[in-house]
Amino acid sequence: MAKLPKADWTQREDLARLVTALGTDNMRWVGGAVRDTLLGVPVRDVDAATTLRPEDVMKHLKDKGIKPIPTGLDHGTITALLPEGNVEVTTLRKDVATDGRRATVAFAEQWEDDAARRDFTINALYAHPETLEISDYFGGLADLDARRVRFIGDAHDRIREDHLRILRYYRFQARFGAELDETAEAACEELASTLKGLSRERVAMELLAILALPDPYATVARMQAKGVLPVVLPEAGDAGLGRFADLLEHERQQGAAPSSIRRLAALLPPDRKTAEQVAARLRLSNAQRKHLARLAQRSNFLEGPRALAYREGMELARDLLLLSGLPLEQVEDWQPPVFPLKGGEIVARGVAAGPEVARLLQTVETRWIAEGFPDAERVAQLLDETLSR
Template sequence: MAERLPQVEWSQREDLAALVAALGAENIRWVGGAVRDTLLGATVKDIDAATPLRPEAVIEACKAAGIRTVPTGIDHGTITVLLDGGSVEVTTLRHDVSTDGRRATIAFASDWREDAARRDFTINALYVDPATLELFDYFGGLADLEARRVRFIGDARQRIREDHLRILRYYRFQARFGAELDEAAEEACAELAPTMKGLSRERVAMELLAILALPDPTPTLARIRARGVLPVILPEAGTAQIAALERLIAAERGHSAEPNAIYRLAALLPAVESIAESVAARLRLSRKQRDLLACLAERRAADHVEPKALAYRTGRDCAVGRLLLTGGDFGALSDWEIPELPLKGGEIVQHGVTGAEVSRLLRKVEARWVAENFPPRERVVILLAEELSARTNS
């Protein structure tokens, strides 16, 4: 008897049934993460589908059914279908014509197994008939799922040469799903680690941050450092930094804090702002991520003395991160809204103060207001009066 996917909520969605009807049940199969995660009993976040139909035919069929589409990756056969319950990426069956480790030249195909053969891991090459929920397993993915083993399809070295990013993807999937190490994969990743130098920095950053966002990536990062993989992309992360990451994760758990990939990246770096800025530039992080990483690099053991003052100076995200990284307690920030100084420069000008002296007085009042734990405006007015008096008498 054929294996079947359990009937779960997402597989019964009416909008997905409408998509199947539009393309024809014989022309679509669910594939990848949704299938894998359903079989593992994990939460399904994204739904992907494969089809022998060409991208233009997918667009036309959806248009005829009143379903909106976006040609997000049409050159590689991917159309994003916009549904009420969440978008679905529908990709035409394909095979690689040539690869250089960074990008592939593809040709469309009509054979499901041929499409499966170009995927990375056996557990990601499981297809499901949307009408019958019958499972199609071409490379032993079901057995690997049961064994909690992440295994490349075919020869590991060949698959990595096709796309060097598969090294980091292997470690991410192994950390998420693997219990049993695949020695062939481990050796191939270590041997071909230098090839990652040719990857785009954005792709490396995406995978690295995805690894760091896992519940506990410490054992995986320790292993890939020992195998010479981590030094290729993050040479700053030494033994001491791996230990710092372990302490951070323990602190997160102690405070029931959600994993934060940038906090964890900061733990893997020496607490030096110039190093943080260099790494952020090398990984081409977003401006927001760069600023946060640089701020976290300024962490000091004294940060936890005045959590609210720290949050006022640096912002909540940086303050929480610095407290976690230095062993402090951010409980005081949980329900606290960072206040705004209840004093404007114009009020100081009304007292006859002009020029740079306005900013100087404003900073002095602000410093006292912070030191007094953010008292109400009535106290700020008194602080200003005291500073004005001291200025007059000096």
């Protein structure tokens, strides 16, 4: 039987306490931690499945001094608060009814029943906490070896149970896939329209996760070709895909880290109203909405890159330069300076406190920026020249 390689997380002392609390026969590590360890990629979160009912999980954890949080009690999920990272412990489940947006579940007793309700074979691998032996009910190990993302059972049925699985398929395909599963692709294409019934927050979460991946172009292009992207982002179109490709290439050339909002801006036409409508529809945060709307105004930085960074922040300046295909060299490793003039200095020169002081500050600051942020001595000269006028 295949075994999970020993990794740093499998040797955590706090996880050993969790295993002791729940019992080795009552729990298994499951999902991303198992998959990512087998692939040799960093593990971010550790999840456990258990045969224990939620109320019993709560009791066992408390008895061993581990604080439980009933984060998803109705669905059987208890979060164990641990020093080196919290763990979600979920009672085995099976679907009773689904409508594509939410599922009604019942607790199960068999590991295979729990595995059967998961989305992809590579996410339905269970590892014994003591022996690290892997239970694989649907060929997930073979799919990992082939770098193939495959739905468990019938792809159409899995998508009808939860329409968001279409976007999850493309995200996992972009992260782990090499060999395309034609059945999965066909099901996603056929059922793409079902994404319309999902909450915009769920769609945005998956879409932004896809865009944040290191190189999502091939995946996004397939989403466009299969009619998936037109459902969730009809504003993109083929032109947006072209802008997206240009941005990714420029990011590679400049060594820029991925940014989902910057990449979303590339997919959209450079129009503020459109950006604001998309941000509202996807229920983006206020900060994300403001950033996306500003990125739609590509050409509005005539003062130069450093002036832009000074006025609106380094992140916005970098994103606008990347979207415009311009080099980052002028703002890389540059710290915007502090304007070396205060209103009190102007008042000391005989100007009455009030709007005139603010106007003079703005006038001098504008000239200071235009001259490339000279030192305080030059700023004093600029003030003299402004006052003399």
